[in-house]
Amino acid sequence: MLGFDVSRLPQTEDDIDFSDIEAKYQVPFEEGFDTIIVVDNVPIVDERKVDKLLTVIKKIFKNAGEIKENGINMPMENSSEAEKLNSKGYLFIEFETPEQASLAIKNYDNYPMDKTHYLSVNRFTDIEKYSQIEEEYKEPEEEKFVEKEHLRSWLTDPQARDQFVLYRGDDVSIFWNRKTEPPEEEHKRVYWTETYVQWSPLGTYLATFHRQGIALWGGPSWNKIIRFVHPGVKLIDFSPNERFLVTWSNEPITLGTNGGLGTPFGHEDEGNQIIIWDVLTGNLLRSFPSSTSTDGTPNKITWPMFKWSPSDKYFARVTPGQQISVYETPSMVLVDKKSIKIEGVEDFEWAPASDKEKHNSGDKKNKEKLLSYWTPEIDNQPARVTLLNIPSKEIIRTRNLVNVKDCKMHWQSNGDFLCVKIDRHTKTKKSTFANLEIFRVREKDIPVEVIEVKDRVIAFAWEPKGERFAIITTNDPSYGQPTQGGVTLRTNVSFYCLEKPKPGKGGGTANFKLIKTLEKKTANAIYWSPRGRHVILATLRSTTVFDLEFWDLDFDTIGDQKEGSKNDSSASIQLMSTQEHYGVTDIEWDPTGRFVITSASVWRHSMENGYTLWDFKGAQLQKQLLDNFKQLLWRPRPKSLLSDDDKKTIRKNLREYSKTFEAEDALAQTSVSKELLAHRRRLIDEWNAWRKRVEKDLADERERAGVPAISRKDDDNVEIIEEWIEEVVDEIEEIVED
Numbered sequence: 001m002l003g004f005d006v007s008r009l010p011q012t013e014d015d016i017d018f019s020d021i022e023a024k025y026q027v028p029f030e031e032g033f034d035t036i037i038v039v040d041n042v043p044i045v046d047e048r049k050v051d052k053l054l055t056v057i058k059k060i061f062k063n064a065g066e067i068k069e070n071g072i073n074m075p076m077e078n079s080s081e082a083e084k085l086n087s088k089g090y091l092f093i094e095f096e097t098p099e100q101a102s103l104a105i106k107n108y109d110n111y112p113m114d115k116t117h118y119l120s121v122n123r124f125t126d127i128e129k130y131s132q133i134e135e136e137y138k139e140p141e142e143e144k145f146v147e148k149e150h151l152r153s154w155l156t157d158p159q160a161r162d163q164f165v166l167y168r169g170d171d172v173s174i175f176w177n178r179k180t181e182p183p184e185e186e187h188k189r190v191y192w193t194e195t196y197v198q199w200s201p202l203g204t205y206l207a208t209f210h211r212q213g214i215a216l217w218g219g220p221s222w223n224k225i226i227r228f229v230h231p232g233v234k235l236i237d238f239s240p241n242e243r244f245l246v247t248w249s250n251e252p253i254t255l256g257t258n259g260g261l262g263t264p265f266g267h268e269d270e271g272n273q274i275i276i277w278d279v280l281t282g283n284l285l286r287s288f289p290s291s292t293s294t295d296g297t298p299n300k301i302t303w304p305m306f307k308w309s310p311s312d313k314y315f316a317r318v319t320p321g322q323q324i325s326v327y328e329t330p331s332m333v334l335v336d337k338k339s340i341k342i343e344g345v346e347d348f349e350w351a352p353a354s355d356k357e358k359h360n361s362g363d364k365k366n367k368e369k370l371l372s373y374w375t376p377e378i379d380n381q382p383a384r385v386t387l388l389n390i391p392s393k394e395i396i397r398t399r400n401l402v403n404v405k406d407c408k409m410h411w412q413s414n415g416d417f418l419c420v421k422i423d424r425h426t427k428t429k430k431s432t433f434a435n436l437e438i439f440r441v442r443e444k445d446i447p448v449e450v451i452e453v454k455d456r457v458i459a460f461a462w463e464p465k466g467e468r469f470a471i472i473t474t475n476d477p478s479y480g481q482p483t484q485g486g487v488t489l490r491t492n493v494s495f496y497c498l499e500k501p502k503p504g505k506g507g508g509t510a511n512f513k514l515i516k517t518l519e520k521k522t523a524n525a526i527y528w529s530p531r532g533r534h535v536i537l538a539t540l541r542s543t544t545v546f547d548l549e550f551w552d553l554d555f556d557t558i559g560d561q562k563e564g565s566k567n568d569s570s571a572s573i574q575l576m577s578t579q580e581h582y583g584v585t586d587i588e589w590d591p592t593g594r595f596v597i598t599s600a601s602v603w604r605h606s607m608e609n610g611y612t613l614w615d616f617k618g619a620q621l622q623k624q625l626l627d628n629f630k631q632l633l634w635r636p637r638p639k640s641l642l643s644d645d646d647k648k649t650i651r652k653n654l655r656e657y658s659k660t661f662e663a664e665d666a667l668a669q670t671s672v673s674k675e676l677l678a679h680r681r682r683l684i685d686e687w688n689a690w691r692k693r694v695e696k697d698l699a700d701e702r703e704r705a706g707v708p709a710i711s712r713k714d715d716d717n718v719e720i721i722e723e724w725i726e727e728v729v730d731e732i733e734e735i736v737e738d
Helices: 019-025 047-061 098-108 124-131 355-359 644-652 654-705 713-717
Strands: 036-040 067-073 076-078 085-087 090-095 118-123 163-168 171-176 184-190 197-199 206-210 213-218 223-229 233-238 244-249 274-278 284-288 314-319 323-328 347-350 369-375 383-390 395-401 404-411 417-425 432-440 448-453 456-462 468-474 491-499 511-521 525-528 534-538 547-552 574-580 586-589 595-600 610-615 620-625 629-634
Touching: 036 098, 036 124, 047 067, 047 085, 047 090, 047 098, 090 098, 098 118, 118 124, 163 197, 197 629, 206 233, 213 233, 213 244, 314 347, 314 369, 347 404, 369 404, 369 417, 383 404, 383 432, 395 432, 404 456, 417 456, 432 456, 448 511, 456 525, 468 525, 525 586, 586 629, 595 629, 610 629, 644 654
Parallel strands: none
Antiparallel strands: 036 090, 036 118, 067 090, 076 085, 163 171, 163 629, 171 184, 197 206, 206 213, 213 223, 233 244, 244 274, 274 284, 314 323, 347 369, 369 383, 383 395, 404 417, 417 432, 432 448, 456 468, 468 491, 491 511, 525 534, 534 547, 547 574, 586 595, 595 610, 610 620
């Protein structure tokens, strides 16, 4: 008999090691359960309301996919009352495919079933996964800190230069402006965009357009900051403080056969064309359909389709003839959960924030945002301009109008005044004229001043941060006719200012008065400097005239004013320069108001495309002719961090600061001169080397031919003197206030 140790045998089934067999035949927990989801935070109901609740649940989840027969299981439990069953507040739903379950989680997690119940949707398999917690705590690995680039680093340029983006051919380049010198290239990429580029309002981001959506770039390295998926996107608009982005595509959103998996879109987005995004996170906040008319046909696209309040707190859109819909951020829901019904409403505009409101944004008074809207004449009711507070929806002023053909609302940049340009027709309706009705928003009861204009007003513009405005009028019968084409109109340009009341008893009321009219002009566009004071009157989109007139409205003429002209405000309006840019299509002031660029884009025509850089006085600094030139945009600057007192101190000591700037300019000019001198010396050295080589070859030929050599005894006594002469032709010192 063979002997063995009985003690080595397993005594019970628990002592047997089955780990190798379990590992071989183990079935993953996910298999077979990946079509099941768990829906939590469901209303708790008794057994009498179970069928009604399940009907609502089926209606909510039907868009995600096909639910299996008897695929909804809702556990019940005994209530405190005898013989009554209540639900437990959660249920299980089984779909036909795992993809449908994934779509249900994506679209309905955090779904608002009612005011107090927001559904929480998870995979059934995730519950098992996340419930397996190790008993021993393991500290997570600390992620290495990666410093991000400063998105406003360009503001720290030692020379305080401005940047601009230039789009030419397939190349997009970022340049530094260097006044009279060729611009310095900061960054360049080929095929950076597919259609055009756009800066954000404060200059933080550069937006590029692609077939699949929008990309934002920034920082010193110009890396991609974030992207937004919106196929076929054509138009974008940032909120004033760059917190939100609105995109529009002419292609309605489609989810496809996979129900939108791999995209940010859900079933509620299908068919919509407008999307609002969170710029910081990239999250899709809400989508909207394009507006339609009362008969259901799509309206003509007007952009921006949504208009933002200055603080980004509200945004709104108008449904012409019906209502204004005001939404609140970040919830993206209607204020008071309903639109403002206004019969016949045509358009609206938000009032800009004043400097005081910007500094005291936490004040309760500043929670109300003001907007204006107008309605045309309907039946026997007159046309009307209304000022409305949001969110209270309190009407603070209305103004009735008659014989109205059209209205345009122009807010002054600080929100102190609202000018409504009213195109009126005569009683016979055979001719039209214009009125300017100016609302003094900061004064008690908001008085309205009326300025009558005999001719048609084709352009209106407030001076930024000022109390002056300019208008262009015409009585040319060809204006507005289909045959007008590129015909140049004869126009008049008028400047108005707010006349301060005279000191003394009563004081009087400050009214706007005409200070000067420039007659027989061809200008059809007004371009104020962003700092005010200087303005360009331009003739655009004409086939024969391309005039640019640079005007200064505060020209210092005290030294050569005649007796009695000191109080003549029209004397301070002076023409600084008259220039011409053939084929000009666009005009762009830089953020500081020191430079302006006029350009001719290939998108308009193909003749002499390129750009010209001018200073604010109209002196040409440089001209660049560029084939296939498309677009040039200055980079915006955010609002200055300096207080009003700091700015006053700087203005007071501006002459001292100017010495430093003049020294820097002289040094820069000297460096340019040194480069030019070095270039000339190099050319002279090359010439002398060539001459010596030729003379040697000539001497060798003479020697071989037996001809006597030419005497060069005096060459060693020759001294070459090069003199650099700089002559100042004219010098003007002028203080430009912020």
